[in-house]
Amino acid sequence: MKTIANFGGWMTKWFTCIVVAWAVLNYFLPELSLWAKSYTNYLLSIVLFGMGLTLDINDFKRIIKMPLMIIVGTIAHYVIMPLLAVFLCWVFHLDGMLAVGVILVGCCPSGTSSNVMSFLSRGDVALDVSIGLLSTLCAPFAIPILMETLASQYVEIPTQKIFLTAFQIVVIPVIAGVTVHTLFAKQVRMVTPALPAVSQLSILLIIGVVVAANNAKLISKETALLIPVVILHNLLGYLLGYIFSRLMHLVYPQGFRYAQQKAITFEVGMQDSALGATLALKAFAAFPIVAIPSTFFSVWHNISGSVLSAWWRRHDDRLGIDPNSLTGKAPEKSAEVSTAR
Numbered sequence: 001m002k003t004i005a006n007f008g009g010w011m012t013k014w015f016t017c018i019v020v021a022w023a024v025l026n027y028f029l030p031e032l033s034l035w036a037k038s039y040t041n042y043l044l045s046i047v048l049f050g051m052g053l054t055l056d057i058n059d060f061k062r063i064i065k066m067p068l069m070i071i072v073g074t075i076a077h078y079v080i081m082p083l084l085a086v087f088l089c090w091v092f093h094l095d096g097m098l099a100v101g102v103i104l105v106g107c108c109p110s111g112t113s114s115n116v117m118s119f120l121s122r123g124d125v126a127l128d129v130s131i132g133l134l135s136t137l138c139a140p141f142a143i144p145i146l147m148e149t150l151a152s153q154y155v156e157i158p159t160q161k162i163f164l165t166a167f168q169i170v171v172i173p174v175i176a177g178v179t180v181h182t183l184f185a186k187q188v189r190m191v192t193p194a195l196p197a198v199s200q201l202s203i204l205l206i207i208g209v210v211v212a213a214n215n216a217k218l219i220s221k222e223t224a225l226l227i228p229v230v231i232l233h234n235l236l237g238y239l240l241g242y243i244f245s246r247l248m249h250l251v252y253p254q255g256f257r258y259a260q261q262k263a264i265t266f267e268v269g270m271q272d273s274a275l276g277a278t279l280a281l282k283a284f285a286a287f288p289i290v291a292i293p294s295t296f297f298s299v300w301h302n303i304s305g306s307v308l309s310a311w312w313r314r315h316d317d318r319l320g321i322d323p324n325s326l327t328g329k330a331p332e333k334s335a336e337v338s339t340a341r
Helices: 002-015 017-029 039-055 055-066 066-089 096-106 115-119 125-151 159-183 186-215 227-253 260-268 273-283 288-319
Strands: none
Touching: 002 017, 002 186, 017 186, 017 288, 039 159, 039 186, 039 273, 055 066, 055 125, 055 159, 066 096, 066 227, 066 260, 096 125, 096 227, 096 273, 096 288, 115 125, 115 260, 115 288, 125 159, 125 260, 125 273, 159 227, 159 273, 186 273, 186 288, 227 260, 227 288, 260 288, 273 288
């Protein structure tokens, strides 16, 4: 188990590089992952079952005990990212199935990578996990409604299929994981070190499927615009998430402290792109190109999240800002006062 845990730690450290290398390999050798196209929903279910195994009843109790920040953070995520997606499609004149793909990834819940980034930046990880949990559980309801509202101008949205697929691969595995953790906590602790490696391997295979399925269109004039769109979608999500949390700090200073502002920033800006890719392959099976924005997002937000969390940590260390600071401002240095005689 120690070997698997070390392997998982190595994959976490180099995950972005591994994703890029794996995507390139599948671009030239699509047969490596194409066989798994019919199993992407099961692969994501494994990831979310693993997420459930890391949770216990206390994580749900936290939502009841501190509902304001968690609910507000979840609403911010489901308002900011979908509307940003629509705005960017308009700015870059995207239409058709590419626009559907951009909006789909914008309508997804927050990504699990945000928990790691929040931890690295010394944000409120408990709040981060709680928002991620609530946004994930809301996904089967939020995604079909948002897609029908924002993307139906491009294509008929299979809302029922999106709901059923999301419910099957999101809610059921998470609840099953929590139940197993509750009943067999001791045994779960023994296998927990292996979960990161299993999840990352599953996500890699999903990415490989998307790249393989879009082999002919992945690098083309049609998809070139997706790169700036995805980058701006993610970066503007961070910016608007931070601005939103700062505004909430003015309303409720004790609740939206500096650490909570970091958590909400990452929760808003980072998406569950693996879910986006899986839903695209299942709900829009005839148009695998819909999954490309989610794949690009998966690579990019791991890069940007790592850079932002590292910058935030160095920034705080340089200015001597306490992680539990109320405002996030550097402490004032006491000035030496000399008396002239």
